[in-house]
Amino acid sequence: MDKAGLLVALLVFLMGEVGRTEPDSGYCIGNECFTLFRTSGDFLSAQASCRQRKGFLMTVRSSVSHDTLSILLGNFTGSFWIGLQLPSGCPDPTAGLKGYEWVTKDRKSDFTNWLPTFDSSCSAPGCVSVSKQNEFKWTQMPCHGHAEGFLCENNFTEPCPSLPAAPGESVSYVTPYGFGGDDVLSLPPGSVATRKPSEQKYLCHSKKWLHAPWSCEIFEGGCEHKCTVDPNKDPSCYCPAGQTVSPVNKVTCEGGLTDDPCARLRCDHVCYQYKDGSYRCTCENGFQLAADGRTCTDFDECADARQCPGMNVMCVNTVGSFACVCKEGYRASGGQCVDTDECASGPCEHDCVNYPGGYTCTCFEGYVVSQKSPDKCELFCGAAECPAVCDPNNRFQCYCPQGYLAEERDSGTFCVEIDECQFLYCDQNCENSFGSYVCTCNKGYTLVDGFKCVKDEDEETDTGSGMSPSPNIPTESLVPHPGPTQRPAAVTAGWLVGIIVCTVFFIVLLVFGIHVLLSRRGAMETGAALKAPDGETHGLQQVSGDY
Incomplete structure (x- = not known):
């Protein structure tokens, strides 16, 4: 495998470290590196930071680990989390680590250092911290409590040996974990060594040191300014206009040029000196040189299907680069794109069915998925009648699908389908269906607003031809469906109007009857008043006179 191929694994390893907060101190020994972070937080946040x-x-x-811990914490006060916690239950003084376990899910240990005042009760704190005040002894502490910081551990293989230094020369190192110095005992892969005063740089990979410039994707190839790939496909460094790359270390920029040949070329990105001594323009990674020989345009790396291998992953082109992302419905996990279980978040009103890359909502019996909102469900009958959906706590509170009327019977409440065509909603033709209806028009007419038939201007109606009407089925029903979160009404508007009319007629008839009854009663009382009782007269006298 060539050098570029060997760097792929190292690049993946280093990507997890780029952009992280640098530790306050660190120490490497053997195949382990330990780092100290003075970041206040609880146990879970500290654990997440180390995983990142x-x-x-x-x-x-x-x-040995204890001595390393003492070295790291020697100049700091306060408590710091270590990876020891109580998984569940109560502490057990007779068990290994007294019932506690490492965050690596094991209890292997040749060393213990508990504080003498160990709490073995079932209410004992579940996590452990150390501090200089307690002589770095393991101190029980509530997991939700806040410590002043935490210590992380990283394991690795294939470390590099220290570089020999010539007389008058020194070598400094920077590890991929954000710390370094001149006396690092063990150098993990990804460490960068710098010789001084020559400023030559090296990268640790597979127990060997690669001389800069290396792959441009890793720390800019070790270049002081920028790294690019020359026409021979080897990484190289370049400097700003007026400066040139040092011929000694090939990474640093030095001196101003009195007669800079690159100034005349006006290169968009890089001015490169070829082996024959000529200067030409080249472009940074992710760009290609245009026909004018100096302008750089974005290159679509995603045109190469090999850029993002694997299942359920796709390539997204960006300016000067590209990114491999998971397809919709998938998420990154362990370097692969795995299916996301969308049903875990409860996106559906009733039932949810997950499948690779997506999900679908289903409904309980008697319901269908709403056409307006696929995550909601609405009542559905699909027959001339069906049992109503009643409140289990109130059997008189029942609901029917749109287009049905609730009818109470001895055996319960049923939903009876309404024939909307009887209400003459349509201008011409009406076709009833379960829960709805459809208006159509005769030939030569166009359906408007779902119920009106408008005569076509460019056609003549063939009256009396005996031809059957040509249906023009609308895209939407006249009867609107209820919202997915609303209960359908048990009585339609047409029936409600009929009930109101009958009620008014009954009230008028009742008033008229009362009026007639009162009139007859008044007449009877008047006649009785005119009739005198026995033995009494009304004081009327017979009048006689001439006519």
Whole structure:
């Protein structure tokens, strides 16, 4: 495998470290590196921070690890989380680590350092911290409590040996975990070594040191300014206009040029000196040189299907680069794109069925998925009649689908389908269906607003031809469906109007009857008043006179 191929694994390893907060101190020994972070937080946040750095909270399994911990915390006060916690239940003083376990889910340890005042009750704190005040002994502490910081541990293989230094020369190192110095005992892959005063740089990979410039994707190839790929497909460094790359270390920029040949070329990105001594324009990674020989345009890396291999992954082109992302319905996990279980978040009103890359909502019996909102359900009958949906706590509170009327019977409440065509909603033709209806027009007419038939201007109606009407089925029913979160009404508007009319007629008839009854009663009382009782006269006298 060539050098570029060998760097792929290293690039993946380093991507988890780019952009992370640098530790306050660090120490490497053997195949382990330990880092100290003075970031206040609880146990879970500290554990998450270590995982983001591709490590875990520090395990203190030996006296060597304990000595390393003492070195890291020697100049700091306050409590710091380590990777020891109580998984469940109560502490057990007779068990290994007294019932606690490392965050690596094991209890292997050749060393213990508990504080003498160990709490073995079932209410004991579930996590452990250390501090200089308590002589770095393991102190029980509530997991939700806040410590002043935490310690992380990273394991690795294939470390590099230290570089020999010539007389008058020194070598400094920077590890991929954000710390370094001149006396790093173990150098993990991704460490960068710099010789001084020559400023030559090297990258640790597979127990070997690669001389800069290396792959441009890793720390800009070690270049002081920018890294690019020359026409021979080898990484190279370049400098700003007026400066040139050092011929000694090939990474740093030095001196101003009195007669800069690149100034005349006016290169968009890079002015490159070829082996024959000529200067030409080239472009940074992710760009290609235009026909004018100096302008750089974006290159679509996604045109190469090999850029993002794997299942359920796709390539997204960006300016000067590209990104491999998971397809919709998938998420990144362990370097692969795995299916996202959307049903776990409860997106459906009734039932949810997950499938690779997506999900679908289903409804309980007697309901269908709403056409307006696929995550909602609405009542559905699909027959001339069906049992109503009643409140289990109130059997008189029942609901029917749109287009049905509730009818109470001895055996319960039923939903009876309404023939909307009887109400003459349509101008011409009406076709009833379960829960709805459809208006159509005769030939030569166009359906408007779902119920009106408008005569076509460019056609003549063939009256009396005996031809059957040509249906023009609208895209929407006249009867609107209820919203997915609303209960359908048990009585339609037409029936409600009929009930109101009958009620008014009954009230008028009742008033008229009362009026007639009162009139007859008044007449009877008047006649009785005119009739005198026995033995009494009304004081009327017979009048006689001439006519």
